[in-house]
Amino acid sequence: MAKPAIAPGAELDGFTIGERVHQGGMATLWTVTHPGITVPLLMKVPRVAEGEDPAAIVSFEMEQMILPRLAGAHVPGCFGTGDFDRQPYVVMERIPGKTVYSRIDQLPIPYEEARVIGGQIATALADLHRQNVIHHDIKPSSIMFRPSGECVLIDFGLSHHNQLPDLLQEEFRLPYGTAPYMAPERLLGVRDDPRSDLFSLGVLLYFFTTGERPFGESETLRGMRRRLWRDPYPPRRLKPDYPPWLQEIVLRCLEIEPVWRHPTASQLAFDLAHPDQVKLTARSERLQRDPLSTVWRRRFNRELRQPKPKSDLAVQLASGPIVVVALDTEEGSGTLNECLRRTAAQLLSTLPSARLACLNVLKLGRVTIDRTLDEQGNNKHIDRMVALRHWAQPLELDESRLTVHVLEAVDPAAAILEFTRVNHVDHIVIGARQNSMLRTLLGSVSAKVAAEAACSVTVVRPPRSAVVPLHGDSA
Amino acid sequence: MRLAIFADIHANRQAFSACLDFARVHRAERIICLGDIVGYGADPEWAVDTVMDLVADGAIAVMGNHDHAISTPSESMNAAAQAAIEWTRGRLSVAQRRFLAELPLTRLDGDRLYVHSEASHPARWHYVSDTPDAARSIAATDAHVTFCGHIHRPALYSMSSAAKMTSFIPTADVPVQLLGGRRWLAVLGSVGQPRDGDPAASFAMLDTTSREITYCRVPYDVEAAADRIRANGLPHWLADRLLMGK
Numbered sequence: 134m135a136k137p138a139i140a141p142g143a144e145l146d147g148f149t150i151g152e153r154v155h156q157g158g159m160a161t162l163w164t165v166t167h168p169g170i171t172v173p174l175l176m177k178v179p180r181v182a183e184g185e186d187p188a189a190i191v192s193f194e195m196e197q198m199i200l201p202r203l204a205g206a207h208v209p210g211c212f213g214t215g216d217f218d219r220q221p222y223v224v225m226e227r228i229p230g231k232t233v234y235s236r237i238d239q240l241p242i243p244y245e246e247a248r249v250i251g252g253q254i255a256t257a258l259a260d261l262h263r264q265n266v267i268h269h270d271i272k273p274s275s276i277m278f279r280p281s282g283e284c285v286l287i288d289f290g291l292s293h294h295n296q297l298p299d300l301l302q303e304e305f306r307l308p309y310g311t312a313p314y315m316a317p318e319r320l321l322g323v324r325d326d327p328r329s330d331l332f333s334l335g336v337l338l339y340f341f342t343t344g345e346r347p348f349g350e351s352e353t354l355r356g357m358r359r360r361l362w363r364d365p366y367p368p369r370r371l372k373p374d375y376p377p378w379l380q381e382i383v384l385r386c387l388e389i390e391p392v393w394r395h396p397t398a399s400q401l402a403f404d405l406a407h408p409d410q411v412k413l414t415a416r417s418e419r420l421q422r423d424p425l426s427t428v429w430r431r432r433f434n435r436e437l438r439q440p441k442p443k444s445d446l447a448v449q450l451a452s453g454p455i456v457v458v459a460l461d462t463e464e465g466s467g468t469l470n471e472c473l474r475r476t477a478a479q480l481l482s483t484l485p486s487a488r489l490a491c492l493n494v495l496k497l498g499r500v501t502i503d504r505t506l507d508e509q510g511n512n513k514h515i516d517r518m519v520a521l522r523h524w525a526q527p528l529e530l531d532e533s534r535l536t537v538h539v540l541e542a543v544d545p546a547a548a549i550l551e552f553t554r555v556n557h558v559d560h561i562v563i564g565a566r567q568n569s570m571l572r573t574l575l576g577s578v579s580a581k582v583a584a585e586a587a588c589s590v591t592v593v594r595p596p597r598s599a600v601v602p603l604h605g606d607s608a
Numbered sequence: 609m610r611l612a613i614f615a616d617i618h619a620n621r622q623a624f625s626a627c628l629d630f631a632r633v634h635r636a637e638r639i640i641c642l643g644d645i646v647g648y649g650a651d652p653e654w655a656v657d658t659v660m661d662l663v664a665d666g667a668i669a670v671m672g673n674h675d676h677a678i679s680t681p682s683e684s685m686n687a688a689a690q691a692a693i694e695w696t697r698g699r700l701s702v703a704q705r706r707f708l709a710e711l712p713l714t715r716l717d718g719d720r721l722y723v724h725s726e727a728s729h730p731a732r733w734h735y736v737s738d739t740p741d742a743a744r745s746i747a748a749t750d751a752h753v754t755f756c757g758h759i760h761r762p763a764l765y766s767m768s769s770a771a772k773m774t775s776f777i778p779t780a781d782v783p784v785q786l787l788g789g790r791r792w793l794a795v796l797g798s799v800g801q802p803r804d805g806d807p808a809a810s811f812a813m814l815d816t817t818s819r820e821i822t823y824c825r826v827p828y829d830v831e832a833a834a835d836r837i838r839a840n841g842l843p844h845w846l847a848d849r850l851l852m853g854k
Contacts, residue, residue: 216788217789300774
């Protein structure tokens with residue numbers, strides 16, 4: 134079959150070619166239209182002529198396999214693909230605006246802005262990882278934002294899909310990607326760890342907040358390998374006003390061993406959304422890089438550099454959920470709270486990477502203007518936080534795994550649901566109110582949460598013997 | 609067109625029935641049988657009759673080493689396999705034995721090649737257990753996709769236009785597009801005697817229009833199949849391994 138021409142005005146599988154908008158080393162981008170599709174479209178055509186980089190073909194094949202499988206606001210929609218035996222192409226949604234690369238001459242950007250952008254990118258990564266895909270080329274030019282604010286990840290040519298053949302697996306002797314952003318384990322051939330994307334996001338955050346790339350711009354393998362043992366200068370050394378919570382987050386992303394980074398992108402987004410709750414470790418205050426003894430140990434301890442056995446992405450993500458326990462701190466909820474703690478302990482004991490967010494809702498009156506101080510003049514908000522920490526204390530969780538939150542709301546169930554949605558919570562543990570009087574008056578919070586939450590919900594009740602009979606009947 | 613492709617049925621009536629039911633429910637339009645219809649299992653007459661009927665209805669079948677051993681005793685089989693072949697031979701009618709003996713070693717169907725073991729030397733019954741084995745098979749044919757079985761463990765290999773290989777253990781129920789720019793070797797798991805640790809029957813569906821292959825797993829009454837093996841005096845190990853999928 135004759136190869137169809139790609140030129141303005143030409144037609145291919147119902148798509149009419151418009152203008153050429155980009156000519157890159159790997160592919161050419163054209164605007165296209167289709168009678169049945171109203172979204173603006175782009176057609177990506179790989180450069181496959183004689184003598185072109187074979188990587189252009191393989192990365193096009195990866196994108197051709199992966200993009201049609203992806204869904205949601207954080208990726209461009211895919212509207213058609215063409216195979217190599219005729220004319221290879223991918224038609225995708227055209228995201229308006231520029232990539233984050235356009236910000237590069239405004240660096241450094243303010244910390245607060247970096248926090249917000251970082252959170253949006255981490256949220257997009259969480260959604261991608263949930264769909265079994267690791268991006269592997271997170272950098273400013275592969276990140277865009279929709280007018281509605283959602284971060285969109287583009288360019289899946291180097292990506293890994295946990296349930297599809299990895300065509301880049303044996304294709305190239307050297308790891309393929311963008312040197313300054315590449316995670317150390319990639320240099321050992323590891324392609325199935327989603328935390329590689331968290332490392333790249335850490336590089337981006339470091340660069341955007343300091344104006345310096347943490348590992349320089351070296352493109353040589355020798356230069357890139359240094360990151361297997363040499364940590365970057367802490368941002369505070371470059372900028373004395375660098376917030377400790379931000380340094381904590383950025384340096385955790387840049388940990389050499391993936392296991393020391395955030396367990397999941399959702400947990401990283403959670404930290405960026407709650408900077409005041411970030412557990413500050415020695416990382417947050419550091420001004421120096423690791424001592425040479427540590428660097429030498431890393432460099433010459435082969436064990437640290439051995440690739441780990443293949444992991445299952447879904448299993449790895451499931452081992453690091455964000456669990457919310459919704460607690461009532463009112464008097465008389467002691468037995469129920471004890472049961473909640475037991476349930477939480479059982480959950481957490483099987484999930485070493487899980488994090489726990491303890492939630493309490495400070496109910497506001499619908500009409501009255503609420504006073505944050507109670508009759509004795511105590512700050513109710515702080516009292517509740519203290520009560521939550523007290524409840525969690527017997528769980529003996531590492532502080533980096535525990536946060537407490539007091540929400541102020543008229544409708545407790547709606548507040549819990551909103552917190553769950555915004556923070557991508559995976560599991561809610563909530564007690565069922567036993568007092569039928571209150572329940573009749575107020576409706577059941579747990580029932581509404583269980584019915585409307587987008588995640589798993591465990592409703593906890595005290596053991597039967599602990600339930601006080603309602604009317605003293607003994608039937 | 610939607611194809612249902614089965615390898616290594618091994619006279620396991622319970623497993624093959626469950627797979628055929630699945631194929632019917634998922635509207636398979638053509639059945640492909642990649643050989644080893646008999647051997648190991650206790651229902652060879654039923655298995656051969658079933659495949660003969662399918663072939664009469666347009667199915668394609670090729671010969672496996674156990675099918676071959678019915679007419680031509682092989683010295684390379686282990687004792688349990690050999691015992692099952694001797695027992696099977698006594699159970700089959702002349703017509704059934706002739707059907708097995710006359711099966712072709714390979715069949716080309718458009719740009720698809722069907723073979724029991726691998727494409728470079730189909731009559732030598734080599735196993736495809738790694739990428740060099742797969743590369744040898746792919747290099748021996750012009751077919752876009754070769755389908756084989758024999759090793760009882762599912763795998764999917766591809767060779768790029770630059771002759772670079774990839775290997776992959778397929779995930780059940782997740783379709784994989786067999787891209788046109790490279791050539792593929794789809795190694796199927798076994799219907800009647802899976803050996804990858806999962807006792808469920810293993811096979812694949814192919815959509816020839818979208819070029820998507822989906823590896824499938826179907827649970828079946830393993831106990832019943834194992835009981836039939838024991839009740840017919842076949843080596844007990846053949847029953848035990850069905851329960852373990854090893």
